[in-house]
Amino acid sequence: MALTGIAIYKMLAQTNCKECGYPTCLAFAMKLAARQVELSACPYVSEEVKAQLDSAAAPPVRLVSVGPEGHSLEVGNETVVYRHEKTFVHQPGVFFRLRADLDDQAFAERLDAVADYHIERVGQTLGPDGVAIEADSAPADRFASLVGKAAGKDVALILMASDPAVMEAGLKAAGASRPLIYPADAANQEAMVALAKTYKAPLVLRGADGDLEALANLADEAVKQGLEDLVLDPGTRGWADSLSALTRLRRAAIKKNFRPLGYPAIAFAGEAGDGPEKEAMLASQFIDRYAGFIVLDNFEPAALYSLLTLRQNIYTDPQKPIQVTPGLYEIGEPKAESPVLVTTNFSLTYFSVAGEVEGAGRPAWLLVSDSEGMSVLTAWAAGKFDAEAIGKAVKNTGIADKISHKKIVIPGAVATISGELEEELSGWEILVGPREAIGIPSYLRYLASNN
Amino acid sequence: MPVALPEVKETWSGKIVEVTLGAGPDKGGTRGRTVTVGGETALPFLHFEGQIPNRPVIAAEVSDxxxxxxxSLLTEAWGGVLEDPASWAARAEELGAEVIALSLDSAHPERGDTGAKEARATVRKVLEATSLPLIIYGPGQIDKDNEVLVAAAEEAKGERVALGxxxxxxxxxxxxxxxxxxxAVIAKTPIDxxxxxxxxxxxxxxGLARDRIIMDPTTGALGYGIEYTYSVMERVRLAALTGDAALQEPLLVTAGYEAWRAKEARTSEGVPAQWGDWNQRGLLWEANTSVTLLGTGADILVLRHPxxxxxxxxxxxxxxxxx
Amino acid sequence: MSRYIARAAIRGANMIVGEAEQMVTSAVEDLGADTPVAFTNTAYYLPVILGFTGKEVTTLGQLPEVVDHAKKLLVDAPAKSLWLPYLGETLDAGAATLLAFEAMEGVRFARGQQPEPIQGLNLTGTSFTSPDSNGGARGDGGGFANGPIDDIQLRAWGIQLVDGRMPGFAAIVGAARSNEAAVSIVRELQKRNILVFLSGNVNGRSIIHQLMEEGVEMGYDTYIVPFGTDTISAIYALGFATRSALTFGGMTGGAVRDILLYNKYRVFAFVLALGEVDDLKYAAAAGAINYGFPVIADTLIPQILPTGVTTYEHVVSMPFDDIEGATDAEKARRMIQRCMEVRGVKVKITDVPIPVPYGSAFEGERVRKADLRVEFGGSKAHAFEYLRMVDTDQVEDGRITVVGPDFADLPEGGAMNLGIVIEVAGRKMQEDFEPVLERQVHYFVNGASGIQHVGQRDITWVRFSKGAVDKGFSIKNIGDILYARYHGEFGAIVDKVQVTLYTDPAEFEKWLGRARDAYQQRNVRLADMVDESVEEFYSCTLCQSFAPNHVCVVSPERLGLCGAYNWLDCKASYQINPTGPNQPIPKGIPLDKDLGIWQGSNAFAYQNTHQTVERVSLYSIMQDPMTACGCFECIAIIIPEANGVMVVSREDPSMTPAGMTFSTLAGVCGGGIQTPGMMGMGKYYLLSKKFISAEGGLKRVVWMSSFLKDTMAEDLKAVCEREGDPELLDKIADERYVTTVDELLPFLEEHGHPALAMESIL
Incomplete structure (x- = not known):
């Protein structure tokens, strides 16, 4: 049962030492209650309290890191089944599988393609996380050489080999890059667990056909052997079976606080074997529903871009929406006489407005005022989208130098600030636009016909 | 085995209302095929915890x-049928659409301003060209919607269409x-x-019966607010399954319309190389929007690309x- | 039930059923039982008979059964000496009358006697019932009444009746006292978009004749439908009502109770009996009352005022000669107004009739000195606004009066006094709503282009620009705006609105005095309103769009977290929008009076937080505090080290002794979760007696943003005194002195803060 921050606070040292990174013990307790930090951050917890708090306060899905210390990929720490309850925390890693039977050139090209892929989207740089190198029947030295090549790149690694000897060769070649080891199953568990311990790397436990009970027992064994950083593969490869298995995993961890399944899951989108579009669609499902690591077989930039966009969307904190960078945006190719529209930097607001202006086929300047990511009415109510803020945006962007008129269109919802804004921006004419973005095309037409 | 798995199956008290679109000769209509959506007693596709008696269906968007x-990816894929709603609907049926979502767009004051008479003629023509059930949309302008949808409703009497x-x-x-x-009606509200x-x-x-209402919670496309729709639909479905009767209507999403408004789907000009192949990107923009919304409870998906x-x-x- | 009316109606019913029986019998004899019987162009057979009995009449041979059915509904007329409630019998007699009427019209159709020929009557629009009913078609100047309304027109009008574009219909029976009165009555109804059905006569003269003489166009196009010149043809109005229920209510024939209730709640119709009311008309009126349609007569008849079968009064007498008004037109207007009230028909006003553009786009406009034509209030004059509720007979809806001189004689930029007095009446209006409605004056008046409004109550300040005055904007237009907007936005609680604008100095002073008394009374009343004094709290779930599991429980002593909604606002909002975000929460059994927990509020919270929050206490921060959405004005959080609570306001960006700024704190407690030790709140909650009263109230507050201290200084001082510690405010730290918990304790000790000596907050 979850404890309240107050209850946790009572068990802490109450010294406000700040060593946990929080200014007060109460602040730390509140975070702990929200399961947003680990108890281990507090150096002064007694063993007794630790035992009491551990199950109540530990994140129900363990945080697993892959990649070298410092810039590793972190997955897990999820606290909810449904995104709207709080937020999904750590984006699933997106990996591309490189098989050892690729020739060297193809391998190098694919590796580079993955390592070099970066794309900007609403102020964030998106990209895949790494590669999964699969040994198949390749000998240990071949596997090691391929892993060595990948380890030299700035990508996270998953090593896939069932033979512990081959795996060990790969782990040696991986050096300090802390790869994810795949797989340990009933057949090779003991050896793989030993390797994971030796090389301090996280380990994937592979079940079969969504049999979660067997998987839980594998995990229980691994923990008994002293391993903590685990990842689970329920063994499902299709749509419905994967959805069911991943959902049950997440529920067991979060709703039942069932430790043996409290680890991130890995899912393989390419093994349904239907080509890049269908693979990407299945990967979408994995992003939406509970995968921690997603392995793809086809590297297609278009598919990848759609998946990275989806991942960014789904892992947005519902209470902290994405913001676009405030500033002046050109929609179409605006000229000096094109109209100037102002809106807030809440991404959804920006996209609705920009989309409608674009759809209207009439170029315009879009002035995005810094509203700390709030929508028009919310920002107005919070005083973040008032005459002063808009005035500042007009001055900072130097829009006046780019246009031949002095007219600015404000959203109809904030018509009430037109008077103030007129004072703020002397010499400008303040026009009140439509209340909803959908009214923009007709409004622009109206503006054009009245000029 | 030493470790016993906890039961994670949820028990739900609610059930989504079953809504049928289209009426065959036995019910006074002329439809060769009808579709029934809804009826779920589980979260989407979690077959282990309840019944999912009807599969979600695909509606193809057809405009008058x-x-x-x-x-151009869309116009080229459809070709000449775009000029004629009847041929368009027939082609969509061949391509596997299960419902025709006919938009009386020409009634918009700025796009032709046609009226009740033209609306009736279009509806008649499309009814004759396809055996599928119809959703009929107005042009999205309240006065004109009222004008043409009332006429369309009368013209399609007996066919159990959905008006939106x-x-x-x-x-x-x-x-x-x-x-x-x-x-029936499509009840649309802004993501809330x-x-x-x-x-x-x-x-x-x-006084409209519950089995004649379909909800459209407003769709955000991939990259353009899909997460809002995802969460709102998930909340709607959870509330419905926990017994909130006022939210137990099947859900419709306009994935095609929204996805193809996105720049990513629409153009290939002046976009970064990392965006990849345009055709594939366009298809996946629409398909991945759809997959995500299927996962949160979409029962009808209105799509654009064949x-x-x-x-x-x-x-x-x-x-x-x-x- | 009036015994007089009961006797008359039952007599009338007996008479007409007898007549119908004869008519049916002789028709069957003359024409044969198999002769078809049908109203033209309708799929509903004889609709009233279908509705009441479920019988689908297609031949004359089926009519005797209908007459038998009617006979079974009849009793003998009650003897004069008996004194019994006759409601049931009278309603049954009314039903029997309707069956008889429709059977008779069926026979007349079979005999080719319907629609009724009326010499010289030309109908506008296409009548599908009688395509050759226009006299012109026959070329002899003769014409026909409309007869029953066809199905196509039924659907077209029905949609407008159902969607509210058409408020209702008036079934007029008889003849008006003058042609002028007849025309005025019909025009008043047309103006309100009310459908008019005409039938009946007084001594052979029908309102149809009166309108023909005056050249009034009748027909579908003008929404005036002449059914026939006898009372029997009034059955087509009830046939229309019945078919509405069958078409739009999805009802089936024979479901008589459902059909009648549908009409009572959804079809806003009434009967207007003009001229002498005979037994047959009483019988027909009893039939209409079955549908929930009240009867208003322009002659002196007994009234049936208590509500029951109809929503409000059943039978109302309004002798035309006694109605106030200089002309028949004026009397007609008042009579129709009364009809609308009796039936509860709401007017819809969409346009604001003023000479300048109007809309929310103009809300923020300012009128600057250079553009100023005249101002009311400000530094050189006084203005006030006062909205009060009065009895319905003291308001004349739509009356706008300016008492005193205009501003024409003032120089440009001049100032004068103005009192804006709005009087409203409504069956759902409550005195509590006065301030809620009054606050809207600001938004309403500001919507006019070139007009600026600031302030409220007696610090109102209105400016007219030169441009607006040039276009013809006058003081009276303020009344036009208010009249239109109150009806438009608050139609659910306001039935009638009149506005008086006082510029006359003596009247201004008189009304200013009254307004100030009212403001004072309201203040006292608000102060007296406590949680114990009400049965219901209100919810606010407006924020669930981003905080899905948040419910604000708003009580008289605890306003919403955002500060924008107090208990009265929520109450009014619920009246206006019964399915909206503010719902009543019956308090139910108190579970803990100190913490402020009730069974009802718990149950509501549990259901509306989607089974996440089981208990909510209104007066505690420590135990089951209210969830927090995100738009709270302030955050309160305990400072265990100081054994107290701190309150930080949204305006304060500084570091707080909790070690977190407002925005960090908001991230911890927002989003609709319950966080013991923390809560969101509206700033005025600080002044409430119930402010964390479970933990000791304001005395627990050890730190507070200076913004709150400064902006609410007076009020807070009063609270300190109430709490028995007049110096308390100075003992509470703020960000000017303290931003860490380490600095806080010495400050509190130095100032002798009471929290240090209180029992442990943990």
């Missing part, structure tokens, strides 16, 4: 006016037309659970395979 603002959009501003007229002509609920209650207050229709049908096939 050749679209001017569509991406029925919004807070005009629901009374659309519901009245549905009541008078035995049709309580507004959706309120509109359903208001429509119910007017190839996406088959891609999304494939996804539904796979998801309907019980565990």
């Amino acid at each position: 006016r050749a679209p001017e603002d569509w991406s 959009n029925c919004e807070e501003k005009n629901y009374r007229t659309i519901v009245a037309a549905a009541l008078a002509n035995d049709q 659970v309580n507004l959706a609920k309120q509109l359903n209650v208001l429509i119910g207050d007017m 190839e996406t229709i088959s891609l999304v049908k494939y996804a539904v096939d796979e998801l309907m395979k019980g565990v």
Whole structure:
């Protein structure tokens, strides 16, 4: 049962030492209650309290890191089944599988393609996380050489080999890059667990056909052997079976606080074997529903871009929406006489407005005022989208130098600030636009016909 | 085995209402095929915890006016049928669409300003060209919606079409037309659970039976607010399954319209190389929007591209395979 | 039930059923039982008979059964000496009358006697019932009444009746006292978009004749439908009502109770009996009352005022000669107004009739000195606004009066006094709503282009620009705006609105005095309103769009977290929008009076937080505090080290002793979760007696943003005194002195803060 921050606070040292990174013990307790930090951050917890708090306060899905210390990929720490309850925390890693039977050139090209892929989207740089190198029947030295090549790149690694000897060769070649080891199953568990311990790397436990009970027992064994950083593969490869298995995993961890399944899951989108579009669609499902690591077989930039966009969307904190960078945006190719529209930097607001202006086929300047990511009415109510803020945006962007008129269109919802804004921006004419973005095309037409 | 698995199956008390679109000769209509959606007693495709008696269906968007603002990927994929809603609908049926979503777009004051008479003629023509059930949309301008949807409702009497959009501003007229002509409605609200609920209650207050209401919670496309729709639909479905009768209507999403408005789907000009192959990107923009919304409870997906229709049908096939 | 009316109606019913029986019998004899019987162009057979009995009459041979059915509904007329409630019998007699009427019209159709020929009557619009009913078609100047309304027109009008574009219909029976009165009555109804059905006569003269003589166009196009010149043809109005229920209510024939209730609640119709009311008309009126349609007569007849079968009064007498008004037109207007009230028909006003553009786009406009034509209030004059509720007979809806001089004689930029007095009446209006409605004056008046409004109550300040005055904007237009907007936005609670604008100095002073008394009374009343004094709290779920599991429980002593909604606002909002975000929460059994927990509020919270929050206490921060959405004005959080609570306001960006700024704190407690030790709140909650009263109230507050201290200084001082510690405010730290918990304790000790000596907050 979850404890309240107050209850946790009572068990802490109450010294406000700040060593946990929080200014007060109460602040730390509140975070702990929200399961947003680990108890281990507090150096002064007694063993007794630790035992009491551990199950109540530990994140129900363990945080697993892959990649070298410092810039590793972190997955897990999820606290909810449904995104709207709080937020999904750590984006699933997106990996591309490189098989050892690729020739060297193809391998190098694919590796580079993955390592070099970066794309900007609403102020964030998106990209895949790494590669999964699969040994198949390749000998240990071949596997090691391929892993060595990948380890030299700035990508996270998953090593896939069932033979512990081959795996060990790969782990040696991986050096300090802390790869994810795949797989340990009933057949090779003991050896793989030993390797994971030796090389301090996280380990994937592979079940079969969504049999979660067997998987839980594998995990229980691994923990008994002293391993903590685990990842689970329920063994499902299709749509419905994967959805069911991943959902049950997440529920067991979060709703039942069932430790043996409290680890991130890995899912393989390419093994349904239907080509890049269908693979990407299945990967979408994995992003939406509970995968921690997603392995793809086809590297297609278009598919990848759609998946990275989806991942960014789904892992947005519902209470902290994405913001676009405030500033002046050109929609179409605006000229000096094109109209100037102002809106807030809440991404959804920006996209609705920009989309409608674009759809209207009439170029315009879009002035995005810094509203700390709030929508028009919310920002107005919070005083973040008032005459002063808009005035500042007009001055900072130097829009006046780019246009031949002095007219600015404000959203109809904030018509009430037109008077103030007129004072703020002397010499400008303040026009009140439509209340909803959908009214923009007709409004622009109206503006054009009245000029 | 030493470790026993906890039971994670949820037990739900609610059930989604079953809504049938289209009426065959036995019910006074002329449809060769009808579709029934809803009836779920589980979260989407979680076959282990309840019944999912009806598969989600694909509706193809058909307009009474050749679209001017569509991406060339779409216009090329459809070809000449875009000029004629009847041929377009027939082609969509061949391509596997299960419902025709006919948009009377030409009634928009700025796009032709056609009236009741033209609306009737179009509806008649499309009814004759396809055996599928119809959703009929007005041009999205309240006065014109009222004008042409009332006419369309009468013209399609007996065929059990769904009239859309029925919004807070005009629901009374659309519901009245549905009541008078035995049709269903698409109740559309802006991404908000309580507004959706309120509109359903208001429509119910007017006496329209629950099995004649479909909810459109407003779709955000991939990259353009899909996460809002995802969460709102998930909340709607959870509330419905936990017994909130006012939210137990099947859900419709306009994935095609929204996805193809996105720059990513629409153009190949001046976009970064990392965006990859345009055609594939366009298809996946629509398909991945659809997959995500299928996962949060979409029962009807209104789509645009012929190839996406088959891609999304494939996804539904796979998801309907019980565990 | 009036015994007089009961006797008359039952007599009338007996008479007409007898007549119908004869008519049916002789028709069957003359024409044969198989002769078809049908109203033209309708799929509902004889609709009233279908509705009441479920019988689908297609031949004359089926009519005797209908007459038998009617006979079974009849009793003998009650003897004069008996004194019994006759409601049931009278309603049954009314039903029997309707069956008889429709059977008779069926026979007349079979005999080719319907629609009724009326010499010289030309109908506008296409009548599908009688395509050759226009006299012109026959070329002899003769014409026909409309007869029953066809199905196509039924659907077209029905949709408008159902969606509210058409408020209702008036069934007029008889003849008006003059042609002028007849025309005025019909025009008043047309103006309100009310459908008019005409039938009946007084001594052979019908309102149809009166309108023909005056050249009034009748027909579908003008929404005036002449059914026939006898009382029997009034059955087509009830046939229309019945078919509405069958078409739009999805009802089936024979479901008589459902059909009648549908009409009562959804079809806003009434009967207007003009001229002498005979037994047959009483019988027909009893039939209409079955549908929930009240009867208003322009002659002196007994009234049936208590509500029951109809929503409000059943039978109302309004002798035309006694109605106030200089002309028949004026009397007609008042009579129709009364009809609308009796039936509860709401007017819809969409346009604001003023000479300048109007809309929310103009809300923020300012009128600057250079553009100023005249101002009311400000530094050189006084203005006030006062909205009060009065009895319905003291308001004349739509009356706008300016008492005193205009501003024409003032120089440009001049100032004068103005009192804006709005009087409203409504069956759902409550005195509590006065301030809620009054606050809207600001938004309403500001919507006019070139007009600026600031302030409220007696610090109102209105400016007219030169441009607006040039276009003809006058003081009276303020009344036009208010009249239109109150009806438009608050139609659910306001039935009638009149506005008086006082510029006359003596009247201004008189009304200013009254307004100030009212403001004072309201203040006192608000102060007296406590949680114990009400049965219901209100919810606010407006924020669930981003905080899905948040419910604000708003009580008289605890306003919403955002500060924008107090208990009265929520109450009014619920009246206006019964399915909206503010719902009543019956308090139910108190579970803990100190913490402020009731069974009802718990149950509501549990259901509306989607089974996440089981208990909510209104007066505690420590135990089951209210969830927090995100738009709270302030955050309160405990400072265990100081054994107290701190309150930080949204305006304060500084570091707080909790070690977190407002925005960090908001991230911890927002989003609709319950966080013991923390809560969101509206700033005025600080002044409430119930402010964390479970933990000791304001005395627990050890730190507070200076913004709150400064902006609410007076009020807070009063609270300190109430709490028995007049110096308390100075003992509470703020960000000017303290931003860490380490600095806080010495400050509190130095100032002798009471929290240090209180029992442990943990």
